[in-house]
Amino acid sequence: MPDQVPVKVLRRSLGQVRHGICIADACQPDMPLVYVNDAFLAMTGYHRDELIGFNCRVLQANDDQQRALKTIRSALAARQPCRVTLRNYRKDGTLFWNDLSLTPVFTERGELTHYIGVQQDITAARETKSRLQKYQRQLRALAHQLIHTEEAERQRMAREMHDQVGQTLSLCRMQLGQLVHDLGGATAHPTLASACKLVESAIQETRALMHKLSPPLLDELGLPAALRWLGEQLAQRYGMAVEIDAALPRSPAIPDDLARMVYRSARELMINACKHADAQSVQVRLSLKARQLVLEVTDDGRGLPAQPKTDPKNGGFGLFSIRERAEHVGGTLVLRRGSGQGTCAVLRLPLPPAGTKT
Numbered sequence: 001m002p003d004q005v006p007v008k009v010l011r012r013s014l015g016q017v018r019h020g021i022c023i024a025d026a027c028q029p030d031m032p033l034v035y036v037n038d039a040f041l042a043m044t045g046y047h048r049d050e051l052i053g054f055n056c057r058v059l060q061a062n063d064d065q066q067r068a069l070k071t072i073r074s075a076l077a078a079r080q081p082c083r084v085t086l087r088n089y090r091k092d093g094t095l096f097w098n099d100l101s102l103t104p105v106f107t108e109r110g111e112l113t114h115y116i117g118v119q120q121d122i123t124a125a126r127e128t129k130s131r132l133q134k135y136q137r138q139l140r141a142l143a144h145q146l147i148h149t150e151e152a153e154r155q156r157m158a159r160e161m162h163d164q165v166g167q168t169l170s171l172c173r174m175q176l177g178q179l180v181h182d183l184g185g186a187t188a189h190p191t192l193a194s195a196c197k198l199v200e201s202a203i204q205e206t207r208a209l210m211h212k213l214s215p216p217l218l219d220e221l222g223l224p225a226a227l228r229w230l231g232e233q234l235a236q237r238y239g240m241a242v243e244i245d246a247a248l249p250r251s252p253a254i255p256d257d258l259a260r261m262v263y264r265s266a267r268e269l270m271i272n273a274c275k276h277a278d279a280q281s282v283q284v285r286l287s288l289k290a291r292q293l294v295l296e297v298t299d300d301g302r303g304l305p306a307q308p309k310t311d312p313k314n315g316g317f318g319l320f321s322i323r324e325r326a327e328h329v330g331g332t333l334v335l336r337r338g339s340g341q342g343t344c345a346v347l348r349l350p351l352p353p354a355g356t357k358t
């Protein structure tokens with residue numbers, strides 16, 4: 001169908017578009033502007049006669065080393081359209097961010113005659129975005145600090161339990177043992193025998209609680225041994241087969257906080273496999289590849305739901321917390337279908353550069 005819109009309607013329409021529109025003559029030297037609409041004037045603060053006949057670079061002021069300008073120059077040279085975001089300046093010198101689409105205009109015979117620019121002031125959107133990014137960074141730092149504080153508090157509580165409650169109970173057990181001995185054996189004194197049992201189970205419970213709060217093996221024997229111990233505990237508690245393959249080279253040493261991160265993540269991922277997928281067996285593999293600690297937890301459970309929970313208020317804090325910690329140190333957590341039906345979670349944590357104090 002032939003173009004039936006009269007030229008004056010086209011002109012009126014362009015004039016009333018809310019985006020800034022300008023047209024430059026590509027046949028004249030230095031490509032002067034030949035048309036600007038009212039929105040363009042409102043955006044830039046110039047009068048029409050201060051722009052018509054001049055090149056659009058008036059909006060760049062002295063800020064002429066931007067990457068976006070290189071993109072524009074290459075597009076002009078190739079007679080291609082382009083879209084860039086660039087810093088421009090109003091007549092009063094204030095900066096605005098310009099989302100500019102530049103399109104070459106050709107005749108039917110393919111001759112380039114004009115360029116049309118459509119532009120939008122996106123300063124407010126950019127400021128909102130950068131404020132949001134700043135909040136995100138602050139939130140992430142806060143989350144990390146919280147996790148760090150929680151870890152320190154766990155260790156403190158475990159230490160106090162060991163030094164206070166644990167010691168008192170041990171003393172109590174010793175004294176009861178002495179009493180049993182002095183009274184000629186526990187069989188003659190059922191209440192005493194029962195008290196001994198109670199103290200013994202209090203000692204076991206305190207120890208279990210201490211281990212939960214802060215796994216002592218981690219400091220004493222290192223990450224692989226602690227993971228093997230954890231595997232045994234969870235296998236017993238949840239009645240699933242747990243296989244741990246965690247042989248790390250002696251060097252480089254794994255910093256304490258990374259070791260704790262791996263330990264806690266392995267625990268969460270193994271419990272998830274049992275809790276959510278009814279897994280019968282879980283395999284845990286820990287390796288060091290190119291200065292990256294890689295923890296893989298694979299289960300044979302029913303697999304991830306289509307939409308795993310992500311709202312920490314209603315559960316779903318476990319994976320969120322692992323991911324947050326990982327990303328804070330430049331690592332990643334990825335969950336995917338296992339080779340069978342189950343799930344495979346892969347946590348990657350980069351070791352800090354050699355020589356960094358931990």
Ligand SMILES: Nc1ncnc2c1ncn2[C@@H]1O[C@H](COP(=O)(O)OP(=O)(O)OP(=O)(O)O)[C@@H](O)[C@H]1O
Pocket residue numbers: 272273274275276277299301302303304305308309310315316317318319320343
């Ligand atoms: N191994 C898995 N197999 C199947 N689904 C899983 C597995 N691990 C996680 N999920 C799914 O991902 C969701 C989020 O797990 P996440 O650990 O973040 O939270 P949660 O275990 O539900 O609660 P929380 O860890 O805070 O106690 C789970 O609710 C579950 O639907």
Ligand SMILES: [Mg+2]
Pocket residue numbers: 268272316317318319
């Ligand atoms: Mg969980």
